[in-house]
Amino acid sequence: MFTVPGRSGRTSLALVAFAGAAILVAALVGVPAARERDSAVQRLHALRGTADDADMVVRLLRQATLEQAIPDPDAATHAAEVKTTQALLADALDRLAARAAAEPMLRPQVGAMVALAQSRRDDLARPGGGDPAARGRLVVAQGRANIHAARLAADELAGLAAQCEAAERATIEHQGDRIDLALMALAMALAALFGAAAIRQRAWRAGSGPLQQAATALDLARNDAPIGMGLLDRNLVFIAANPALAAMLGDPGGLTGRSIAEATPPAARGLLPVLRRALGGQGGDLVSGSRPEPVAGRTLEIPGLLPGAPSRHWFVGIRPIGLMSPYPAGLSITVVDMTDRLRAEAESAALMRELNHRVKNTFATVQSLAAQSLRGAEGDLGRFSDVFSGRLMALARSHDLQIAEGFQGADLADVAAAALQPFRARGQIAIDGVPAVTVRPGQAQALVMALHELGTNARRHGALSVPEGRVTLCWDHLPEADGIRLSWLERGGPILDGPPRRPGFGLRLLERALEHDLGAGAEVTLRFCRAGLSCEMRFQPIGAAALVPA
Template structure:
């Protein structure tokens, strides 16, 4: 019994320490990812402001700035807590240095813009220091992930080995000794009572669920952590079968593990399992089982349960975050490439015209991205999209472009619908300014929306008072290309019609918003 106490006293703290090491290694990788996301959001907001010159784009930058400070403080604390010879410590310090330089580069560009204007700021950005810093941050984060993964895996292996060869043996010894004590098979009752009390205290405070079942799978003992995992209330249901005392979401897996352990004495059996309930409330467990061998045959089986919910959630969140970042970056790159290609085709080799076209379209895209960034990329209201996309043409009190819509709840658009509609409206307004109703003082444009059956939205663009249209355009430009494909990637593709009346263009869009 004293040997068991010694093993528990030495083994359980070590297991807890190893689990802490693995958790801290994962926390470092998560902290580095958090810092990268904050820097990326700050750069997006700053670049949006530089492109548009509009003050609202600074809000995401400032919010991200606060996140950068918090993430850097957390990483600095992690670095100080690690031993001098820890391989993560110098990498974390390097990450902090490069992140600080990136913050300074973002702030410097904003100061240059305020002092010297856009052209001077462009020269600063073209130097490429910000790009090189982000590339170095990505490299350092990749190195941190690799080191953290190795450290976490080593800690997990060591903890599992300690559990396997120490924790299970200790639990078996403790459980058998306690059960034997209850049956009165020990001499020296006063001394045994004190030892049993200390043993029970150790088992009850262990950071694992521990239970012992006899060879017929009837419960002998279980600690508080095991009872909590199984949802027991009141006293431990000793004497009842394994399938009777375990909840439905744990019974099949643990029963199979217990029987396999009894069939193969000495073999460690383990498996992961998920609890019941909604995904965001579900708990996950790592179970281990090993049979206690008596005189030639298995006398009992010990089950251990470790709660791994936090680890699984953190890993799933990290994977989701990386996937979402990759998805957004790829979409932005593809969109910008398309804008550049179409702008070059429209410019017909004229460099100045290309810069004007591409810059205007890029600013429209930036405004839409800014709107989505403010909403956490959860979509945006239709009225907000119309306001942001048409801001350059609706700013004055005597604006020739009037936007209206139905009263009541405003429909909400998905991120892809926001970006598509913003670019389409930009092209419509630009063409109207060059060739249509907005090209003459007496011209007017109305844009209104209304709900139709089955939740669909009708958006009508109507030009009046502009140059007379004698016949439709002979070929499609980029605006026509966008309009004809608006909302074509929706689950329920939208409908687009264009009518070149003598009074001016009438374009009607019908589409299903995200909420429907």
């Protein structure tokens, strides 16, 4: 416990005045900062999902083109599919328009996407004549150019949205620092008021010297404070320090009587420059004509206190003490360790973005699976239940796999095992491939769904429909060392007469959607040989440029 000898009525009055000034600073800084941060948070929430909605517009334009080019023979089903696609497209465009209204920078790209979507709807709405095949080729040709332009606009929109989000996050961080400064001012005001009360009660023990007077105020709240507080003299030697500051500086045994450079050299490298400026000197010497510079609140990166330890981020406030002479008698320092908070905020923001993206994609995928399964069931509810449940469980296995890997990609062997789990009970499937092949999350989901469709088809019509049938799934590096070749081969099943007369959802998935989902340059080849179905997929996984040929 620090004592203050001498009379100190004026010091008590000064502490009360200081507390009032600190409260005023907190009000002037904290309230506007809180309002601006809330506004930035709302703008950031409005911007999130822009890239996802832009991608959805491009996918829906592609889907609308395919539906018009290759219509379903059932006119009622085709009309329902077209109506659903148009409704989803309108909803996605409405969401983009709402974001553009809130952020003017996005308006040109959103306007371009709306114009492209309207142009595509107008092209598809024109009555067709002549040969249906020629009409389908014309629709696809026109749609390809329109979709390419929409893809470019979507990429530009995603880039602009990312820039806007970065600006809003910077605003939130800056205003958060100002709010922390306001809270710091309130804490200092509270300490000053307690100090003034203690000085008045112990006036007979009041001492002389501004450092001892400040030490009394600090002593009232220092032991239990969750932030580091200390006093240093003009030579940057600790007069007092609470346990929290001692723990931050890596010397829980005590700092009193030791210089900051001696007590904790790593932290001193980050703190000494601002401490010396606050004293009005450089390099430890007082400079004639220089003025003390209080540090109202600044975030500093402090090197790790132990070799190999990560750096820390401290929010530091420094004030001179005793300015009766040209230079202060010492400094008060307040430190808040912000490292864990900043890391938690970054992790939480990343998790929320990823969760939002995954949920939207999952809803869209489930909706598509339900629609396609219902169309393929041709009114048979029992068949619809079996088909849709199988596809839904495959999607669930894909999500389980990605969650286990933290949405950072998945090993191709694990993807194959998850996709074919329901079909391996009788030991008719052999899986073999080169190790350590990691695919992206989107590729993992696409492969699980594609392999599930191949397995379902094999169990109904192919090699898995008879006891003697066998299926081989293997993968290896392509000779040019820039990708992976994955092969599905069926043997021993019923003789095939060629492709099915009426392709179902699984065939459409393999022939039309899989190449897009596997990424740029992907190729998918289906062969309906008499001996059995084969499927070859070529694509680039994560780190494809570093692959070495087998």
